[in-house]
Amino acid sequence: MKQILTLMLFFISNLFFSQELDSIEVDTLIVEDSVALPKKNSIGRQLVVDGKQIVNNIAHSYLSPLSWEKKNWVDLGGVALGTVIFYSVDHDTSKFFRERRDKVPNVIQKFGDYFGGPQNNYGITSAIYLTGLFTKNDKIRDTGVLMISSATTAGLLQTFSKTLVGRARPGTEKGKFYFKPFSGDADYRSFPSGHTVLVATTMFSLAKQFSNPWVKAGIYSVGIITPLSRVWDGAHFFSDVFLSAAISYFVVEGTYKYMNRKKDKAPGKIAWKLNMSPNMIGLNGVF
Structure with a gap:
């Protein structure tokens, strides 16, 4: 399983680099005087800057x-409505998936649980x-900041919610209506799903970096394994993983916009864009 995750990390890094190398349009360069590019921070200084950014992201x-x-x-209402709808059929969906667990390849089952484990997921985001x-x-560093910020924000929220709600897991066979708030027992921490939150924030953050729909589809295909595995294993109901994925999506979206807001509105700077084609080279400056 570690080998699979290592290959995934290698593939992700190559996607980032290949997208930059193969792009016809060179990324926009933001400069203050149209002559020299700003110097890169040292590694130590950049760690401090990114640490502050992560704290600001979470607070925001x-x-x-x-x-x-x-x-x-309206978005919140839509998520609430979707959760209620899936909650109403939780018994049927849980039965459906759990009855088909033995038909799922063993490597897929193990991957779903392993990938969503906090130590493994944070290991991947930290490596990125x-x-x-x-x-x-x-680009890769900012993606890592986005992943860590989003996973921490949504992770703390789901941890508190689990304790507060105290929903019994499907595997206890107590049914979807059984709740035991603040019990501290792992059997009553079904709502929402921590594994799903971590994987979803990672995959949503990663997918934001690519415009190719096939790459996005591949990322989402890998990401959906963990939520489904939690339902197969009887660890969560379908409404649990739905709400977790929804929380992750909106946390990533909000954090991504917040991180890029200052860049988009940087005053007094010129955005230089180099455009190339077989018979033309052009340099455009936007004030």
Whole structure:
């Protein structure tokens, strides 16, 4: 299983680098005086900067509901409605998936549980961040910051929710209506799913970095294994993993926009874009 995760990490890194090398349009360069590019921070300094960014990202996520607009409340209502709908059929969906567990290849079952484990998932996100840090590749490093911020934000939220709600896991055979808040017993920590939160934040963050729909589809295909495995194993109901994935999606979206807001609105700078084609080379500056 470790070999599979190592190959995944190698594949992810190659996707980042190949996308940059194969792109016809060179990434926009933000410069202050149109002559020299800003110097890169040292590794130590960059660690401090990114640490502050992670803390700011987490704080922003928790405080953002105070400034939500109508669209955000509509999204919340949609998630709540979807959770209620899946909750209403939790008994049937749980039975359906659990009865088919033996038909799922053993390697897929193990991968789903292993990939969603906190120590393994944070190992992957940390490796992505450190790769960007030491190679001084801002895109990979920023992706790592996004992953760590989102996983921490959503992870803390789901940990608190599990304890507060105390929903019995399907494997206890107590049914979808049984709750035991603040019990501290692992059998009553079904809602929502921690494994799903970690994998979903990782995959949503990673998919944000690619425009190719086939690459996105591949990322999501890998990411869906863990949520389904939690239902197969009787660790969670389908409504648990649905809510977890929804939380992860909106946390990643909000954090991504927050991280890029300052870059998009940087005043007094010129954005230089180099465009190349077989018979033309052009340099455009946007004020």
